[in-house]
Amino acid sequence: MSRDLDIKVHHLTRVEGHGNIVVNMKDGVLEKAHLSIVEPPRFFEAMMKGRSFREAAIITSRICGICSLGHQMTSLVTTEDALGLEISEQTVLLRKLLVHGATLQSNILHAYFLAAPDFLNVGSVFPLIATHKDVVLRALRMKRLANDIADIVSGRAVHPITPVPGGFSRIPEKAELLEIKRRLLEEGLPDGLATIETMKSLAGAIPQFERETEYISLKHPDEYALYQGDIFSSDTGATPVSNYLDVTNEFVVHHSTSKHAKHHRSSYFVGALARWNNNHAQLGEEALAAAEAMGLKPNCYNPYMNTIAQVVEAVHCILDSVRIIDKLIDRGLKNEKPNQSPTRYGRGVGSNEVPRGILFHDYTYDNKGNIIKANCIIPTGQNLANIDDDMVKLVPELMDKSKEEITLNLEMLVRAYDPCISCSVHMLEVDFIE
Amino acid sequence: MKPKIAFFDFTSCEGCQLNKLNFENDLLDILKHVDIVEFREAMDDKADHYDIAFIEGSITSPSCVERIHDIRRRSDVLVALGACAVNGGINAMKNLHPIDEVRETVYGDDKYLFATLPAMAVSAVVKVDHEVRGCPMTQQDFLKLLLALVLGKQPPKYDSPVCLECKLKENECLYNRGMVCLGPITRGGCDAVCPSFGQFCTGCRGILDNPNIDGMLEVLTTHGISLDEAKKRMLLFNSNEVQL
Numbered sequence: 001m002s003r004d005l006d007i008k009v010h011h012l013t014r015v016e017g018h019g020n021i022v023v024n025m026k027d028g029v030l031e032k033a034h035l036s037i038v039e040p041p042r043f044f045e046a047m048m049k050g051r052s053f054r055e056a057a058i059i060t061s062r063i064c065g066i067c068s069l070g071h072q073m074t075s076l077v078t079t080e081d082a083l084g085l086e087i088s089e090q091t092v093l094l095r096k097l098l099v100h101g102a103t104l105q106s107n108i109l110h111a112y113f114l115a116a117p118d119f120l121n122v123g124s125v126f127p128l129i130a131t132h133k134d135v136v137l138r139a140l141r142m143k144r145l146a147n148d149i150a151d152i153v154s155g156r157a158v159h160p161i162t163p164v165p166g167g168f169s170r171i172p173e174k175a176e177l178l179e180i181k182r183r184l185l186e187e188g189l190p191d192g193l194a195t196i197e198t199m200k201s202l203a204g205a206i207p208q209f210e211r212e213t214e215y216i217s218l219k220h221p222d223e224y225a226l227y228q229g230d231i232f233s234s235d236t237g238a239t240p241v242s243n244y245l246d247v248t249n250e251f252v253v254h255h256s257t258s259k260h261a262k263h264h265r266s267s268y269f270v271g272a273l274a275r276w277n278n279n280h281a282q283l284g285e286e287a288l289a290a291a292e293a294m295g296l297k298p299n300c301y302n303p304y305m306n307t308i309a310q311v312v313e314a315v316h317c318i319l320d321s322v323r324i325i326d327k328l329i330d331r332g333l334k335n336e337k338p339n340q341s342p343t344r345y346g347r348g349v350g351s352n353e354v355p356r357g358i359l360f361h362d363y364t365y366d367n368k369g370n371i372i373k374a375n376c377i378i379p380t381g382q383n384l385a386n387i388d389d390d391m392v393k394l395v396p397e398l399m400d401k402s403k404e405e406i407t408l409n410l411e412m413l414v415r416a417y418d419p420c421i422s423c424s425v426h427m428l429e430v431d432f433i434e
Numbered sequence: 435m436k437p438k439i440a441f442f443d444f445t446s447c448e449g450c451q452l453n454k455l456n457f458e459n460d461l462l463d464i465l466k467h468v469d470i471v472e473f474r475e476a477m478d479d480k481a482d483h484y485d486i487a488f489i490e491g492s493i494t495s496p497s498c499v500e501r502i503h504d505i506r507r508r509s510d511v512l513v514a515l516g517a518c519a520v521n522g523g524i525n526a527m528k529n530l531h532p533i534d535e536v537r538e539t540v541y542g543d544d545k546y547l548f549a550t551l552p553a554m555a556v557s558a559v560v561k562v563d564h565e566v567r568g569c570p571m572t573q574q575d576f577l578k579l580l581l582a583l584v585l586g587k588q589p590p591k592y593d594s595p596v597c598l599e600c601k602l603k604e605n606e607c608l609y610n611r612g613m614v615c616l617g618p619i620t621r622g623g624c625d626a627v628c629p630s631f632g633q634f635c636t637g638c639r640g641i642l643d644n645p646n647i648d649g650m651l652e653v654l655t656t657h658g659i660s661l662d663e664a665k666k667r668m669l670l671f672n673s674n675e676v677q678l
Contacts (some may be wrong), residue, residue, distance in 0.1 A: 065453075129462060169631060187447050
């Protein structure tokens with residue numbers, strides 16, 4: 001169909017950070033379709049120069065409020081790799097519990113507050129208070145539970161306090177963990193199951209669109225990888241985290257203050273859907289049943305289904321948190337002090353799955369434990385090229401729809417990736433000129 | 435009539451905004467007393483005039499300057515939310531490096547592609563009526579201010595150090611554990627949350643107007659910590675205010 005189309009969504013709402021959608025079509029030929037990132041650059045790696053290893057995670061958690069725990073965890077494993085700091089099994093378990101809490105919080109926030117309003121034809125969650133009060137209250141309750149895990153284990157949900165290099169500055173009490181476990185089972189699980197029913201009822205509003213791409217996530221031999229593992233590509237298989245630069249291949253594009261990334265194709269997908277496609281076999285039967293109930297199958301090539309994969313992960317996080325708490329209590333909580341005595345100084349690379357996808361930090365320390373060079377590669381930055389490629393395929397498929405419908409479909413597409421734009425323009429790689 | 439309030443984000447992590455979405459227990463009560471007319475992170479709606487505009491983040495580009503002027507023009511009361519908005523916060527650490535050098539090392543040949551300014555407090559560009567400090571701001575602080583504004587009262591001010599609140603909680607002094615803690619000179623109001631969880635005070639609420647410098651120097655000397663080390667830590671959240 002020969003058609004002119006000019007779409008510009010300035011400062012897209014219900015996403016973290018500032019982005020514009022730009023589409024130009026002339027006589028039926030698509031000239032431009034991309035997400036333009038207009039968030040001012042942050043220059044985080046520049047700020048890191050000369051800072052102590054005790055401050056690195058405090059600084060990088062400020063890359064993003066929504067992802068602060070993920071940045072902090074990744075910063076800590078990177079520093080520990082660089083300085084040769086061994087950590088205890090208790091530290092690993094407490095960190096995994098925190099990662100589950102943060103993933104639950106973020107996935108629920110996205111599914112209910114940022115994505116669901118589109119399925120119900122409203123502009124935000126606020127009108128739903130009048131029409132769907134029980135659903136809104138359930139979402140708030142689940143968020144509160146997830147944030148309480150963070151408050152109890154890490155001091156606070158936004159910019160956590162207790163996770164420090166080598167361990168924790170405070171160990172939670174047994175009674176506190178048992179209370180979380182009780183609430184996970186009595187509130188979290190029923191709310192999680194009810195969420196599946198809600199999402200099932202909204203599934204008809206999820207656009208049918210498919211584009212197979214490369215899916216990249218961590219992979220762990222023993223569990224559904226969220227905390228550490230190897231890099232895994234659906235195209236090329238596994239590679240160690242230390243080879244991350246061969247995977248991310250960042251490059252500057254003029255329509256974005258955040259760099260783009262590509263690996264085996266022109267773009268790749270990171271986030272819940274990539275984790276689902278690569279690692280679904282390692283989920284428990286409850287999470288798999290949730291996926292089946294909501295129509296999420298392996299392998300899924302519909303990016304809009306990322307939101308559904310997030311809900312599946314929410315169920316996983318609730319149940320696995322209970323298992324982790326049981327393990328911590330069976331072992332007996334010890335009042336361990338963090339190990340902050342470096343055994344070497346040099347370069348370290350760390351990676352975790354954060355709610356929006358695979359995250360890499362890379363620091364080099366001098367022999368006083370101060371940072372010489374830092375690099376952080378963010379999930380949203382890695383997804384930007386994939387979003388643009390989706391738009392290029394999607395727009396021609398929507399030609400029989402009105403401009404408003406096309407715009408809504410594009411907005412929903414970008415929101416499905418749950419982009420975190422503050423993160424993605426944390427800054428590009430800096431090589432310090434000495 | 436309920437006051438019309440709006441939230442705007444500039445250069446920041448949006449964590450202070452997120453803390454508002456984290457009012458799980460109070461959100462519905464808050465909405466009984468105010469109309470949220472603009473909040474891009476959570477809703478589509480836009481408005482022309484605001485009784486109270488809450489600003490998060492630093493001013494770091496020419497487009498930020500233009501936008502904050504526009505918001506100020508349309509707002510009766512303007513509040514800076516969180517360290518980035520109040521004094522530049524962690525963003526201001528980039529001001530410690532020559533801006534052209536940072537730009538060139540970042541973007542290489544494309545160094546003039548994206549306009550950048552030194553990270554500034556909102557008050558460096560437009561008049562700020564009230565502030566909520568901290569990184570992140572605490573929900574209690576925000577609620578106290580909101581309540582005062584809705585009731586037409588003066589919001590609370592904090593002019594005692596974190597150290598005082600820490601002592602009242604009977605915490606062990608972190609200097610005894612070898613940490614460089616900024617509690618003695620940092621503005622309180624946070625209930626000494628970091629030291630209470632075993633972590634040093636990072637100074638995120640800003641340095642007191644009249645800090646007890648002699649007392650701080652005595653603490654540092656007693657524990658064998660150099661003034662330079664303490665100043666370096668102060669730069670974390672106070673680069674726009676501390677002279678090296």
